[in-house]
Amino acid sequence: xxxxxxxxxxxxxxxxxxxxxxxxxxxxxxxxxxxxxxxxxxxxxxxxxxxxxxxxxxxxxxxxxxxxxxxxxxxxxxxxxxxxxxxxxxxxxxxxxxxxxxxxxxxxxxxxxxxxxxxxxxxxxxxxxxxxxxxxxxxxxxxxxxxxxxxxxxxxxxxxxxxxxxxxxxxxxxxxxxxxxxxxxxxxxxxxxxxxxxxxxxxxxxxxxxxxxxxxxxxxxxxxxxxxxxxxxxxxxxxxxxxxxxxxxxxxxxxxxxxxxxxxxx
Amino acid sequence: xxxxxxxxxxxxxxxxxxxxxxxxxxxxxxxxxxxxxxxxxxxxxxxxxxxxxxxxxxxxxxxxxxxxxxxxxxxxxxxxxxxxxxxxxxxxxxxxxxxxxxxxxxxxxxxxxxxxxxxxxxxxxxxxxxxxxxxxxxxxxxxxxxxxxxxxxxxxxxxxxxxxxxxxxxxxxxxxxxxxxxxxxxxxxxxxxxxxxxxxxxxxxxxxxxxxxxxxxxxxxxxxxxxxxxxxxxxxxxxxxxxxxxxxxxxxxxxxxxxxxxxx
Numbered sequence: 172x173x174x175x176x177x178x179x180x181x182x183x184x185x186x187x188x189x190x191x192x193x194x195x196x197x198x199x200x201x202x203x204x205x206x207x208x209x210x211x212x213x214x215x216x217x218x219x220x221x222x223x224x225x226x227x228x229x230x231x232x233x234x235x236x237x238x239x240x241x242x243x244x245x246x247x248x249x250x251x252x253x254x255x256x257x258x259x260x261x262x263x264x265x266x267x268x269x270x271x272x273x274x275x276x277x278x279x280x281x282x283x284x285x286x287x288x289x290x291x292x293x294x295x296x297x298x299x300x301x302x303x304x305x306x307x308x309x310x311x312x313x314x315x316x317x318x319x320x321x322x323x324x325x326x327x328x329x330x331x332x333x334x335x336x337x338x339x340x341x342x343x344x345x346x347x348x349x350x351x352x353x354x355x356x357x358x359x360x361x362x363x364x365x366x367x368x369x370x371x372x373x374x375x376x377x378x379x380x381x382x383x384x385x386x387x388x389x390x391x392x393x394x395x396x397x398x399x400x401x402x403x404x405x406x407x408x409x410x411x412x413x414x415x416x417x418x419x420x421x422x423x424x425x426x427x428x429x430x431x432x433x434x435x436x437x
Numbered sequence: 438x439x440x441x442x443x444x445x446x447x448x449x450x451x452x453x454x455x456x457x458x459x460x461x462x463x464x465x466x467x468x469x470x471x472x473x474x475x476x477x478x479x480x481x482x483x484x485x486x487x488x489x490x491x492x493x494x495x496x497x498x499x500x501x502x503x504x505x506x507x508x509x510x511x512x513x514x515x516x517x518x519x520x521x522x523x524x525x526x527x528x529x530x531x532x533x534x535x536x537x538x539x540x541x542x543x544x545x546x547x548x549x550x551x552x553x554x555x556x557x558x559x560x561x562x563x564x565x566x567x568x569x570x571x572x573x574x575x576x577x578x579x580x581x582x583x584x585x586x587x588x589x590x591x592x593x594x595x596x597x598x599x600x601x602x603x604x605x606x607x608x609x610x611x612x613x614x615x616x617x618x619x620x621x622x623x624x625x626x627x628x629x630x631x632x633x634x635x636x637x638x639x640x641x642x643x644x645x646x647x648x649x650x651x652x653x654x655x656x657x658x659x660x661x662x663x664x665x666x667x668x669x670x671x672x673x674x675x676x677x678x679x680x681x682x683x684x685x686x687x688x689x690x691x692x693x694x695x696x697x698x699x700x701x
Contacts, residue, residue, distance in 0.1 A: 230598060231598070232594060232598060252600070255598075255599075256598055258591070258595060260591065262591055262592055262595040264592060264596075264609070264610060264613070265690050265691070266613040266614075266616075266688075266690040266691075267609075267690070268690075275596065275599050275601070275609070276596075276599040276600040276601050301689075301690045302690075303690065303691075303692045317599075321599075
């Protein structure tokens, strides 16, 4: 009954030598990553770097070509019911009312829980409306409620805020952060927005060319002050890394970005 | 205030002005003897014919038998079309096995089969029901198949990741997603249903509206012929209204079908 208020331990995640190839093209070339339970991890990278592919593998939507995905000691596939994915587009069923979308896949007396989940994202009074009547940000909040009602121990977010306007984004980031602190699940957020990544996550992973290029711990107290100098310098650190090439030892002048972009464009 | 009301009434009546004027001219032309009743009866004669058929109760027998043929044929043809559409829409194997055969049969104009159908079933009820079923099967089949294939794969993927599979996936995601297309098929099929029935009944029948018209033709009762044509028009309109009601009911979620956004 008080599902949304109980504390659930997140899933500790081990990604061991994960590879994924689509035909000839190798998208992920052996990713090794260990994420302790309850950590908020942001994955950044250029488009096509394989970050969304990694998330789809974790969600079980695609099968890896090699390597293992572990939740603690067991296989991640065994705790599929504890894993929920939020997509870039909300993917609400347009023919179900908001509350029925939140209760998708549930049986028994789920309505009180659904109302509670909607209240947690601030949309309790929109329960009986059709999704078509909601704005983009509201749809994503419903999608978040739909994910949270399953009490996930691992929440996968695939650029869920990418299509929202700047103010709505910040609101959603704060909402996700608050719910994460409340429930203690493990979060993997894929984003192309480095500022968002450093502002919200404990740890930022940069994927480049199908490999982990940077693993940066963001050791700042919460709530974090947006636009603070510390966040800005972290953001610059990641961005410099994205725009420059391989392990550049401290070099005052970054290379002209053009050749590197060409390389990444492959 | 009152000019406003008058204006409103005028706007309401405007669409009816032309039909009423045409009817009046028609009536006048027949009364004046410019138009032979052999070619067209006076509108008043059609009303009289309708009234006498109504009074004798004969019209109800014909309406009931025609309605019954239409309904049974539609249920059989539509049901089969829906079933085949589900099979080919949901399974790749079913599509490979069935679709090209169904498409081949679809390209045969079903009314061209009438001589063969008469040989098979005589001029019995079965012949008419068979033709109606054949006429309604393909529009529903095509639109069901098309509707299922066009369900947003992103929604299906999402639903699967939320644990839906098998029947609940079909019932909650695939069928509602295909429903707008299926209902388009239903409206097409209703049109074909009356068209087929009109042809089938005028060729061979001993009851029904088509029989009413053909029988009246033998006795040069043009008023009854026109009445039968009007009856078909009314029945067709009723079927269309029923289909629209279904759309309003089942597609409430769709912005295009919500009452306030509707064209009417």
